[in-house]
Amino acid sequence: MAVALVKERYQSKVGEVVIGATAAEGGTRTSVIKVGGDSTLPFLHFEGKVENRAAIAMEVTDVPPAWNDVVKSHFGDVINDPVAWAKKCVEEYNADMIYLKLIGANPEGENRSPEECAKVVKDVLAAVGVPLIVIGCEDPEKDNEVLAAVAEATSGENLLIGIAEQDNYKSITAAAMVHKHNLIARSPLDINICKQLNILISEMGLPLNRIVIDPMIGGLGYGIEYAYSIMERARLGSLANDKMLSMPMICTVGYEANRAKEANASAEEFPGWGDLNDRAILWEVLTATGLLQAGASILLMRNPEAVKLVQQNIADLMEMNA
Amino acid sequence: MALTGLEIYKQLPKKNCGECGTPTCLAFAMALASGKGSLDACPYVTDEAREALDSASAPPIKAIKFGNGSVMGDETVLFRHDKTFYHPTTLLIEIADTLSAEEVQAKLDEIKSLEFDRVGLHYTIDGVAVVDASGSPEQFAKAVAQVAAGTERSLLLLSNNADALQAALPGVADRKPLIGSATEANYEAVVNLAKEHNVPVIIKAEGLDALADLVEKAQKLGYKEFVLDPGARTPSQTLASLTHCRRLAIKKKFRPFGYPVIAFTSKAEPLAEITEASTYVAKYASAIVLKASAKAHILPLMALRQNLYTDPQKPIQVEPVLHTVGEVNENSPIYITTNFSLTYYSVEGEVEASKIPSYILPVDTDGTSVLTAYAAGKFEPEKIADVLAKSGVADKVNHRNLIIPGYVAVISGKLQEISGWKVIVGPRESSGIVSFTRAM
Ligand code: B12
Ligand code: SF4
Numbered sequence: 037m038a039v040a041l042v043k044e045r046y047q048s049k050v051g052e053v054v055i056g057a058t059a060a061e062g063g064t065r066t067s068v069i070k071v072g073g074d075s076t077l078p079f080l081h082f083e084g085k086v087e088n089r090a091a092i093a094m095e096v097t098d099v100p101p102a103w104n105d106v107v108k109s110h111f112g113d114v115i116n117d118p119v120a121w122a123k124k125c126v127e128e129y130n131a132d133m134i135y136l137k138l139i140g141a142n143p144e145g146e147n148r149s150p151e152e153c154a155k156v157v158k159d160v161l162a163a164v165g166v167p168l169i170v171i172g173c174e175d176p177e178k179d180n181e182v183l184a185a186v187a188e189a190t191s192g193e194n195l196l197i198g199i200a201e202q203d204n205y206k207s208i209t210a211a212a213m214v215h216k217h218n219l220i221a222r223s224p225l226d227i228n229i230c231k232q233l234n235i236l237i238s239e240m241g242l243p244l245n246r247i248v249i250d251p252m253i254g255g256l257g258y259g260i261e262y263a264y265s266i267m268e269r270a271r272l273g274s275l276a277n278d279k280m281l282s283m284p285m286i287c288t289v290g291y292e293a294n295r296a297k298e299a300n301a302s303a304e305e306f307p308g309w310g311d312l313n314d315r316a317i318l319w320e321v322l323t324a325t326g327l328l329q330a331g332a333s334i335l336l337m338r339n340p341e342a343v344k345l346v347q348q349n350i351a352d353l354m355e356m357n358a
Numbered sequence: 359m360a361l362t363g364l365e366i367y368k369q370l371p372k373k374n375c376g377e378c379g380t381p382t383c384l385a386f387a388m389a390l391a392s393g394k395g396s397l398d399a400c401p402y403v404t405d406e407a408r409e410a411l412d413s414a415s416a417p418p419i420k421a422i423k424f425g426n427g428s429v430m431g432d433e434t435v436l437f438r439h440d441k442t443f444y445h446p447t448t449l450l451i452e453i454a455d456t457l458s459a460e461e462v463q464a465k466l467d468e469i470k471s472l473e474f475d476r477v478g479l480h481y482t483i484d485g486v487a488v489v490d491a492s493g494s495p496e497q498f499a500k501a502v503a504q505v506a507a508g509t510e511r512s513l514l515l516l517s518n519n520a521d522a523l524q525a526a527l528p529g530v531a532d533r534k535p536l537i538g539s540a541t542e543a544n545y546e547a548v549v550n551l552a553k554e555h556n557v558p559v560i561i562k563a564e565g566l567d568a569l570a571d572l573v574e575k576a577q578k579l580g581y582k583e584f585v586l587d588p589g590a591r592t593p594s595q596t597l598a599s600l601t602h603c604r605r606l607a608i609k610k611k612f613r614p615f616g617y618p619v620i621a622f623t624s625k626a627e628p629l630a631e632i633t634e635a636s637t638y639v640a641k642y643a644s645a646i647v648l649k650a651s652a653k654a655h656i657l658p659l660m661a662l663r664q665n666l667y668t669d670p671q672k673p674i675q676v677e678p679v680l681h682t683v684g685e686v687n688e689n690s691p692i693y694i695t696t697n698f699s700l701t702y703y704s705v706e707g708e709v710e711a712s713k714i715p716s717y718i719l720p721v722d723t724d725g726t727s728v729l730t731a732y733a734a735g736k737f738e739p740e741k742i743a744d745v746l747a748k749s750g751v752a753d754k755v756n757h758r759n760l761i762i763p764g765y766v767a768v769i770s771g772k773l774q775e776i777s778g779w780k781v782i783v784g785p786r787e788s789s790g791i792v793s794f795t796r797a798m
Binding site: 037038039040041042079080081082256257258259260261264265268269272295297298300303308309310311312313314315317318319321322325326328329330341345346348349352353354355356357358 | 437438439471473474475476477566567570571574592593594595597598601602605606609610612614615628629630632633634636637640641652653654655657658659661662664665666668670700704707727787789
C-alpha cells in the first residue's frame with residue numbers, strides 16, 4: 037500500500053540573507069555565505085527546498101576572553117591574537133564565518149577607541165577570506181560609536197553587524213544602511229517584540245533581506261526550551277508569509293552553552309556527571325543541534341570539537357530524504 | 359482525541375426512540391461528546407458504528423507501556439508550543455550478547471550509575487536493549503537472563519530471529535519487556551509470541567509503505583501492542599520517517615501509524631552518536647537505542663529530553679517557602695531568589711558549596727527567572743518585603759541582613775526602606791556566591 041504522506045504546502049519561505057562580498061561585489065571576501073531561503077521546516081527535503089545549509093560562525097574576541105579552560109585549551113596562544121585566532125578557526129576548523137566580538141571596547145575594561153576596534157576588524161578581514169559577523173562589547177552607548185566606526189571602515193564588505201535592540205536600534209541601523217551591511221536584531225524571547233523591532237528597523241529603510249533575527253536563547257538545561265518554541269513559531273510564521281518574522285535566525289550557542297555549570301564543573305566536583313571535557317563539548321553541541329531543529333540558520337560557537345560534530349550533523353541532515 | 363457531537367451523531371441509528379435516556383439521538387450524541395454517558399445505553403448501535411466510534415475516539419498515538427514504568431507514545435501534537443509533549447523519549451542502552459559475562463556485568467554497572475541530579479531533578483536511564491549479535495538463540499537467552507538478573511530497568515529483547523526471542527522471552531516475561539523485531543519474514547511467529555506473553559512488539563519494515571502493510575497484517579493476528587521501526591538508518595531519512603509517522607498519526611489519524619516509533623542510531627563514535635540522537639529526541643522518537651553509555655555522554659541527552667518535554671505552560675517551580683541549607687543557626691545568612699526551579703537550584707547548589715548553613719527564601723514569581731520576574735513586576739521590593747515578613751525568618755536569626763541577586767541591585771534601596779532590613783547586593787551569577795561568602 038502506498039501511504040499518502042502529509043506534505044505541507046507553505047505559502048512562503050524564510051527570507052534569504054547574503055553575508056560578505058567578493059571583489060566583484062565591492063568587498064574582499066573569497067566566498068560569501070547565504071542563509072535562509074528555506075521553504076519547509078528544518079531539513080524536511082521531502083516537502084520543500086532547504087535552500088542553504090545552516091552556517092557556523094566561530095567566536096573570536098579582540099582581547100582574551102574569560103572563557104573556561106576546556107574551550108581555551110584548544111586555541112593555545114592564538115587566543116591573544118584575534119588575527120591568528122580567526123585564521124586558525126577558518127583554516128583548521130573550517131568555520132563558515134568569524135564572529136568577532138569587540139569586548140575590548142568596554143568602558144569598564146580596556147575602553148578601546150572606536151578606531152582601534154575598527155582596525156582589529158580590518159586586520160581580521162585581511163587575514164581570512166570568509167565573511168565576518170561583528171558585535172561590540174554590549175555597552176549600548178559605546179557600541180553605537182564602535183559599530184559606526186567599524187561599519188564605515190569596512191564599507192562594502194557586507195558584514196553582519198549587531199546588536200540592534202528595541203531600545204537601541206537607530207544608530208546601528210543607520211550605520212548598516214549607509215555602509216551597506218546586514219544587521220542582527222535581538223529580542224528577548226518574544227515574538228511580538230521581535231516583529232515590532234523588525235518593523236522599526238525596516239521603517240528606517242533597511243531592507244528585510246538585510247536583517248537576521250537573534251531571538252535570544254537559553255542554553256541546554258537552562259531554558260533552551262523557551263528558545264526552541266519561540267524559534268519554531270517564528271519559522272512557522274515565516275512559512276505562513278509573516279514578513280516581519282521571515283528573517284533567518286542566529287543563535288549565541290557558544291555563549292549560552294558555556295555558561296552552564298555542566299560545561300564548567302569538573303568530574304571531581306560532580307562525579308555523577310562524568311568527564312568534563314566530553315560533557316562540555318556535548319553541552320555546546322546539543323544546544324546547537326536542538327536549535328537547528330527549531331530553525332536556526334547561523335550558530336555562533338566556541339569549542340572546535342563541538343563545531344566539528346555540528347558540522348557533521350548539518351551535513352548528515354542535508355542529505356535528501358523521502 | 360475527542361469527537362464532536364456531530365461526528366458521533368452521524369454514526370447513531372437516528373431512531374430518536376429515547377431508550378438511551380435522552381429524547382433524541384442528537385442529544386445523546388452531545389452527551390457522549392461531553393463525556394457523559396456511554397454508548398452502551400443505546401441498544402441499536404451497529405457493530406460497525408461501535409468500531410468506528412471506538413477507533414475514532416482512541417488517542418492518535420497509542421500509549422505503549424513496558425518494563426519498569428516505561429511509557430511511549432500517547433502524544434497529541436506536532437509542536438510542543440501547541441500544548442506539550444507528554445512521554446519523554448525512552449532511552450535504552452544496547453548490550454550485545456557476544457560480550458563475555460564479565461563484559462556484560464561491566465556494562466550493567468555502568469548503566470546502573472546513569473542516574474543524575476541536576477537543578478533539583480533526578481534523571482535515570484530507562485532501560486537496556488539486549489541485542490542478538492551472536493545469531494545463537496542459546497547465547498541470546500543466556501545474555502538476556504544475565505541482564506535481567508543484573509538490572510531493574512526496562513528491557514528490550516532485540517533479534518530478528520523468532521527462535522531467539524522464543525528462547526529468551528519466557529524466562530523474563532514477568533518483566534514485561536519490549537521485544538522485536540517482527541519483520542515481513544517472521545511476523546506471525548513474533549507477534550504471536552508477543553501476544554502469548556502479553557508484551558509489546560516492534561514491527562519493522564523497510565520504508566513506510568511496507569511498514570503500513572506489515573502493521574495491518576500484524577493487527578489481523580488480533581494484537582495491537584506495537585512499536586514501529588520504519589527501518590531508516592541514516593539521520594536524514596530517520597528524521598523524515600519520524601516526521602511522517604507523527605504527522606500521519608496526528609493530522610490524518612492514519613491508524614497503522616497510531617503507535618510509538620523507535621529510532622536507532624547509525625554512528626559508532628559516542629559523541630557523534632549522541633549528536634545524532636539529539637535530533638531524534640527533538641523530532642518525535644518515542645524510544646532510541648544507544649550504544650553510548652558514559653555519564654558525560656548520556657547526561658546532555660537527558661537534559662535535552664527533559665527540557666523539550668517540559669510543559670510550556672508550567673515552568674518547573676519550587677515551593678515558595680523558607681528553605682534551609684545545612685544546620686542553620688541564628689547567624690545564618692538569608693538569600694532571596696525566585697521560585698523558578700532553575701534559578702532556585704542554581705543558587706542552592708552554590709550556597710551548599712559555600713559550606714555555610716543558610717536560609718534561602720524563594721519569592722513566588724510564577725516560576726520565572728530573576729530578571730524575567732523583575733521585568734514583569736513580580737519581584738518588586740513591596741512583594742519581597744511582604745514575603746520576608748510572612749516567612750517568619752526574623753524570629754530565627756539574630757541579624758537583619760538580606761542578600762539579593764546582583765541583577766536586581768536597583769531595588770536594594772527601596773527594599774531596605776520598606777523592609778527595615780539591611781540589603782546586601784550579591785553577585786550577579788550564582789557562581790559568584792562562594793567567593794562572595796569568603797569576602798563577607
Ligand atoms: C527564558 C527567558 C524568558 C522566559 C521565562 C523563563 C522563566 N521561567 O523565567 C519567557 C519567554 C517567558 C520570558 C518572558 C519575558 N522576559 Co525574559 N528572558 C529569558 C532569558 C532568555 C533567560 C532567563 C533565564 O531563565 N535565566 C536563567 C536563570 C537561572 O537566571 P536567573 O534567574 O537570573 O538566576 C541567575 C542569577 O540571577 C543568580 N541568582 C538568582 N537568584 C539569586 C539570589 C542571590 C542572592 C544571588 C547572589 C544570585 C542569584 O543565579 C542564577 C544563575 O547565575 C533572559 C535573558 C538571558 N539570557 O538571561 C530574558 C530576560 C530575563 N527577559 C526579559 C524580559 C524583558 C521579559 C519580558 C518582560 C518581556 C518579554 N520578553 O516578553 C517577559 C515577561 C513575561 C512575564 N510577564 O512573566 C529581559 C529582562 C530585562 C531586564 N533587565 O529587566 C531579559 C534579561 C532579556 C533582555 N536582555 O531583555 N523570558
Ligand atoms: S437509544 Fe439510540 S436510537 Fe434511540 S434515541 Fe438513543 S441514540 Fe437514538
